[in-house]
Amino acid sequence: MSGAVRRQSGPFRAGDRVQLTGPKGRLNTVTLEQGGEFHTHQGVLSHDVVIGAPDGSVVVSSNGIEYLALRPLLTDFVMSMPRGAAIIYPKDAAQILAHADIFPGATVVEAGVGSGALSLWLLRAVGPDGRLLSFERRDEFADVARGNVGAFLGAVPENWSVTVGDLQETLPGAVEPGTVDRVVLDMLAPWECLDVVADALTPGGVLLCYIATVTQLSRVAEAIRATGAFTDPDPTETMVRGWHVEGLAVRPDHRMVAHTGFLITARRLAPGAVLPALKRRASKSDYSDEDVELWTPGSLGQRPGSDKSLRRAAREAQAAARAAGAEPGPDGQ
Numbered sequence: 001m002s003g004a005v006r007r008q009s010g011p012f013r014a015g016d017r018v019q020l021t022g023p024k025g026r027l028n029t030v031t032l033e034q035g036g037e038f039h040t041h042q043g044v045l046s047h048d049v050v051i052g053a054p055d056g057s058v059v060v061s062s063n064g065i066e067y068l069a070l071r072p073l074l075t076d077f078v079m080s081m082p083r084g085a086a087i088i089y090p091k092d093a094a095q096i097l098a099h100a101d102i103f104p105g106a107t108v109v110e111a112g113v114g115s116g117a118l119s120l121w122l123l124r125a126v127g128p129d130g131r132l133l134s135f136e137r138r139d140e141f142a143d144v145a146r147g148n149v150g151a152f153l154g155a156v157p158e159n160w161s162v163t164v165g166d167l168q169e170t171l172p173g174a175v176e177p178g179t180v181d182r183v184v185l186d187m188l189a190p191w192e193c194l195d196v197v198a199d200a201l202t203p204g205g206v207l208l209c210y211i212a213t214v215t216q217l218s219r220v221a222e223a224i225r226a227t228g229a230f231t232d233p234d235p236t237e238t239m240v241r242g243w244h245v246e247g248l249a250v251r252p253d254h255r256m257v258a259h260t261g262f263l264i265t266a267r268r269l270a271p272g273a274v275l276p277a278l279k280r281r282a283s284k285s286d287y288s289d290e291d292v293e294l295w296t297p298g299s300l301g302q303r304p305g306s307d308k309s310l311r312r313a314a315r316e317a318q319a320a321a322r323a324a325g326a327e328p329g330p331d332g333q
């Protein structure tokens with residue numbers, strides 16, 4: 001089997017992981033074994049009462065303590081798994097899948113692999129027909145990532161490779177030029193890798209860099225422009241604020257993760273294509289016209305959701321499908 005191995009749904013079976021929430025809200029994750037036992041200072045919970053129960057059951061220990069039994073979600077796993085390097089948080093992983101347009105069957109290159117958190121999201125998104133090629137310069141981090149991916153999926157999938165070495169040196173020998181659909185970089189100096197990434201990406205392919213600081217953001221944006229091989233880079237930041245919703249106490253949480261990183265995406269141009277020049281409007285209030293010209297010569301970007309002709313084409317396709325009886329109309333007919 002090339003994709004995921006461990007089941008992610010259905011009644012619990014021996015070998016599954018289960019997350020047990022006790023009376024004080026404390027979480028414990030155990031791997032179920034026939035005849036196994038989970039010991040706490042409040043008694044013993046037999047694994048056999050969990051095995052066969054549906055996901056989301058409430059199970060009872062030998063001395064009557066109730067535990068909520070849930071299969072850990074990928075989010076639960078990545079937030080608690082062993083870390084070598086800092087991980088990409090689920091809020092950013094979700095945005096990466098959308099901005100980098102990771103699709104089932106895609107060939108994706110990722111570097112560095114770090115603790116393997118993003119690798120797990122990417123493997124899920126490319127599915128069993130896709131391929132993830134991960135690169136990591138530090139052997140010990142590659143081991144941590146293999147351990148984490150194997151622990152979550154039940155085995156290391158065949159459609160995932162981890163190459164130990166610098167991406168700049170190892171990528172050219174690992175892929176045919178122009179064959180990679182998507183590249184995701186999470187590393188200190190992504191600008192050092194842009195030439196090999198441009199060679200590896202298919203025309204129209206997506207490069208996405210996750211970076212932690214504004215100085216890196218500025219440097220990688222200018223470096224992407226300087227290659228002349230990509231569309232104008234599109235930077236974003238994602239903030240997620242939890243809410244407390246209980247009775248009349250409805251308010252934002254007092255604490256939040258304020259900053260993790262920035263995403264910046266660009267599309268690979270066809271070889272030899274040169275972007276038409278584009279005058280920018282943005283920086284006029286901060287800099288003189290001359291500065292703006294000097295700093296940001298600019299070129300045509302590719303921003304999602306701004307294409308009216310795509311919307312028109314989608315409306316026409318819907319109308320055609322309705323006419324053919326393939327899809328209900330707005331009134332459900």
Ligand SMILES: C[S@@+](CC[C@H](N)C(=O)[O-])C[C@H]1O[C@@H](n2cnc3c(N)ncnc32)[C@H](O)[C@@H]1O
Binds near residue numbers: 111
């Ligand atoms: C922040 S970690 C990646 C974390 C990972 N995305 C995750 O979610 O678990 C950055 C990693 O990039 C690796 N790295 C940095 N530069 C690299 C390069 N040029 N080639 C390969 N790996 C590199 C580092 O060793 C480090 O493990």
